[in-house]
Amino acid sequence: MNPRHRESSVLLGSLLLATGSPGAVEPGEGGGAAPPSTPALGRVIPAPASVEPRSTPYRITADTRIRTRGAPGVQEVADHLAALLRPSTGHPLPVEEDVPDGIRLLLTDGEPDLGDEGYLLDSGPEAVTITARRPAGLFYGVQTLRQLLPAAVEERTEQPGPWTVPGGTVRDVPRYGYRGAMLDVARHFFTVDQVKRYVDQLALYKLNTLHLHLTDDQGWRIAVDSWPELTTKGAATQVGGGAGGHYTKDEYREIVRYAAARHLEVVPEIDMPGHTHAALTAYPKLNPDGEAPEPYTGVEVGFSTLCVPEEVTYHFVDDVVREVAELTPGDLLHIGGDEADATPKDEYAHFMDRAQALVTRHGKTVMGWHQLAGARPVAGAVIQYWGYDATSEEERRQVVDAALAGAKVVLSPADRSYLDMKYTEATELGLDWAGRVEVRRSYDWDPATYLDGLPEEALLGVEAPLWTETLATSAELEVMAFPRLPGIAELGWSPRATHDWDGYRQRLAAQAPRWDALGIRYHRSPQVPWPQQ
Numbered sequence: 001m002n003p004r005h006r007e008s009s010v011l012l013g014s015l016l017l018a019t020g021s022p023g024a025v026e027p028g029e030g031g032g033a034a035p036p037s038t039p040a041l042g043r044v045i046p047a048p049a050s051v052e053p054r055s056t057p058y059r060i061t062a063d064t065r066i067r068t069r070g071a072p073g074v075q076e077v078a079d080h081l082a083a084l085l086r087p088s089t090g091h092p093l094p095v096e097e098d099v100p101d102g103i104r105l106l107l108t109d110g111e112p113d114l115g116d117e118g119y120l121l122d123s124g125p126e127a128v129t130i131t132a133r134r135p136a137g138l139f140y141g142v143q144t145l146r147q148l149l150p151a152a153v154e155e156r157t158e159q160p161g162p163w164t165v166p167g168g169t170v171r172d173v174p175r176y177g178y179r180g181a182m183l184d185v186a187r188h189f190f191t192v193d194q195v196k197r198y199v200d201q202l203a204l205y206k207l208n209t210l211h212l213h214l215t216d217d218q219g220w221r222i223a224v225d226s227w228p229e230l231t232t233k234g235a236a237t238q239v240g241g242g243a244g245g246h247y248t249k250d251e252y253r254e255i256v257r258y259a260a261a262r263h264l265e266v267v268p269e270i271d272m273p274g275h276t277h278a279a280l281t282a283y284p285k286l287n288p289d290g291e292a293p294e295p296y297t298g299v300e301v302g303f304s305t306l307c308v309p310e311e312v313t314y315h316f317v318d319d320v321v322r323e324v325a326e327l328t329p330g331d332l333l334h335i336g337g338d339e340a341d342a343t344p345k346d347e348y349a350h351f352m353d354r355a356q357a358l359v360t361r362h363g364k365t366v367m368g369w370h371q372l373a374g375a376r377p378v379a380g381a382v383i384q385y386w387g388y389d390a391t392s393e394e395e396r397r398q399v400v401d402a403a404l405a406g407a408k409v410v411l412s413p414a415d416r417s418y419l420d421m422k423y424t425e426a427t428e429l430g431l432d433w434a435g436r437v438e439v440r441r442s443y444d445w446d447p448a449t450y451l452d453g454l455p456e457e458a459l460l461g462v463e464a465p466l467w468t469e470t471l472a473t474s475a476e477l478e479v480m481a482f483p484r485l486p487g488i489a490e491l492g493w494s495p496r497a498t499h500d501w502d503g504y505r506q507r508l509a510a511q512a513p514r515w516d517a518l519g520i521r522y523h524r525s526p527q528v529p530w531p532q533q
Contacts, residue, residue: 040053041053041148041166041167041168042170043147043506044144045205045489045490045504045511046205046486046492046493046494047498047503047507048170048171048498049173049495049498050170050172051168051170052169053166053168054124054167054168054169055167056124056125056167057123057164057166058123058124058127058128058164058167059163059164060085060089060091060103060161060165061163062091064091064103065093065094065096065099065101065102066093066094066095066096066099066102066103066105067096067098067100067102067103067104067105067106068095068096068097069097069106069107072135073134073135073138074107074138075095076135076261077105077135077138077139078095078105079095080139080142080261081103081105081145082094084146084153087155087156087157088152088156088157088158088159089153089158089159090158101126101127102127103128103129103130104129105141105142106129106130107131107133107134108131108133111132113173114132114137115173115174116136116137117134117137117173117208118137118171118172119131119132119137119140119141119144119170120132120141120169120171121141121144121169121170121172122169122170123148123165123168123169125167128145128165130145135263136263139203140174140263141170143203143204143205143206145165146204147204148165148166149163149164150164151517152513153517154514174492175492175494175495175496176447176459176461176492176493177208177460177461178208178410178462178463178492179206179207179208179209179461179463179489179492179493180207180208180209180267180461180463180464181198181207181209181210181419181463181464182210182212182269182412182463182465182466183195183198183211183212183213184216185212185214186213186214186218186220186221186271186278186468187219187238187239187467187468187469188239188468188469188472189221189235189244189245190468190477191245192251194477195255196255197474198210198474198477198481199255199258199262200262201478201481201518201520202262202489203262203263205486205489205490206489206493207264207489207492208265209265209266209267209463210259210264210265210266211269211334211463211465212255212266212267212268212269213269213465214247214268214269214324215270215272215275215276216271216275216278217276217296217301217304218238218244218277218278218296218297218298219234219244220234220235220246220279220282221235221245221246221247222246222247222252222268223248223249223252224320224323224324225249226319227282229282229283230278230279230282230283231246232282233295234279234281234282235278237295238297239299239468240297249323249327256327256328260329265329265331266330267332267367268324268327268328268334269335269367270320270324270334270335271334271335271337272306272317272336272337272351273306273308273337273343273347273351273355274301274302274305274337274338274339274341274343275301275304275336275339276304276305276306277296277304278296279316280292280293280306281293281294281295283316285310286310287306288305288307299469301339302339302340302341302342303341303342304342305343306351308343308347308348308351309347313351314354317354318358321355322362325364328364331365332364332365332367332382333362333364333365333366334368334384335352335355335367335372336369337352337368337369337371337372338371338386339371340371349375352368352376352377353376356377356378357378360378365380365381366378367381367383367384367410368384369383369384370383370384370395370398370399373398373399373401373407374395377402377407379406380406380407381407382409382460383399383402383407383408383410384409384410384463385399385411385412385413385451386412386413386418386465387399388415388434388435389435390434396451397453399451399454400451400452400453400454404453404455408459409451409458409459409460410460410462410463411459411463412462412463412465413445414434415435415437416437416442417442417465417488418437418465418466418467419464419465419466419484419485420465420466420467420468420469420470420471421435421436421437422436423436423437423523423525424436424438429470429471429479430471430480431467431469438525438527439508439528440505440527442484442488443488443491443504445491446491446496447461447491447492462491464481464484464485466480466481475521478520478521478522479523480523482515482520482522483508483511483523483525486508487504506529508528509528509530509531510531512531
């Protein structure tokens with residue numbers, strides 16, 4: 001996670017989001033012609049695997065219908081598409097079965113190379129047809145169709161159009177099966193609606209995993225019936241003070257449901273044995289000294305630990321893992337494991353042995369930060385690497401050795417994919433313990449070669465974490481996530497052959513009118529030739 005903030009200050013209260021305002025451009029590289037308002041076929045993010053353009057487009061009109069064949073999951077994708085298009089086009093766009101033209105969403109038993117998430121999109125004068133083997137592929141094809149339309153399609157009031165889809169064929173399959181983003185709701189609490197807003201932004205760029213960092217020193221954010229004071233006491237504050245908050249079980253289920261409808265799987269994280277101060281305020285018997293500490297509202301790390309020798313600790317972990325696992329349909333459960341500086345090394349390994357066994361017993365696959373590689377990861381565990389240029393060769397080697405022994409790896413290098421790192425010295429939000437991360441640095445790296453010696457088959461994909469020590473509103477989340485989040489999404493989806501900074505920065509600039517229409521605040525990096533406003 002982060003050796004962070006020991007020298008970082010926290011920005012609280014209201015904040016002028018100058019970097020997200022239309023006129024805010026910092027000195028530096030950039031410029032160039034403004035991208036076209038209607039993107040050509042393939043001018044989307046993530047870059048498609050292959051594109052074959054042709055000159056005859058399709059136009060959505062008042063007569064357009066959306067066709068399905070009633071297969072499970074297809075109706076939901078069709079309804080999602082209709083809900084996206086109706087407000088801005090003003091067209092009825094009825095969803096019907098066996099429509100010969102219009103926008104067609106079709107599942108096929110053929111095309112085995114498409115896998116579970118790939119799709120074919122074919123656009124011509126009579127129809128736009130999206131074909132996939134699974135509903136997820138149809139959903140991702142719809143996100144491509146959405147980006148092929150003018151940005152005004154994102155408006156929630158009727159716009160003049162025209163609504164033209166460039167002609168041709170897109171064949172698209174993701175490079176990696178894990179394409180994630182993490183949201184820290186422990187340092188600052190974010191409501192269900194705020195999380196849903198972020199989910200919608202992730203879905204646009206074909207991410208398929210929402211990792212929720214639910215617990216930390218500053219707050220415990222998920223209800224656990226067997227340990228109720230985790231939320232009555234442990235959730236009562238956040239960084240800088242304030243009310244804090246938590247999700248009831250029904251609220252968490254609603255986040256899971258909403259994400260699943262957009263083909264994202266939720267991975268809950270219960271960080272331990274460190275980052276546990278909020279739990280210790282609620283239950284001092286979990287603390288090595290047996291005392292209840294005062295709630296913590298700062299940003300230092302590494303000072304808290306569960307009491308590893310005591311059996312009550314494992315009753316606690318068992319109950320929490322069981323209840324969170326019951327709420328979570330997905331396969332993964334993240335147990336943190338980072339920055340456990342207050343836990344003796346031998347006790348850390350013992351704790352992780354027992355915690356992993358409990359996750360496995362409750363039917364989930366263990367996921368943990370890369371410090372887990374220095375203990376004894378169970379077979380098939382997923383290790384999330386957050387190291388950066390300053391990370392020791394020993395830590396890197398431990399991750400590679402764990403992968404050679406059968407572990408899987410998700411890459412989240414802090415100086416590439418951590419969305420809370422400052423863009424430049426002038427950036428008001430965020431931290432800079434891993435360095436400053438402008439848009440090009442965030443995009444211009446290859447996951448396949450990042451960790452020397454990592455077996456290709458061990459690499460599941462990439463994730464963009466967003467830590468919230470300095471972020472308290474949706475607008476603040478967005479100005480740090482955009483424009484870097486789409487680049488991490490492209491690294492996870494697009495084939496290596498499409499990776500090209502000069503081309504990407506043009507496609508990225510073309511997203512700006514779409515973000516404006518969606519009300520997304522973003523940093524107008526001088527490295528990107530944004531449209532004039």
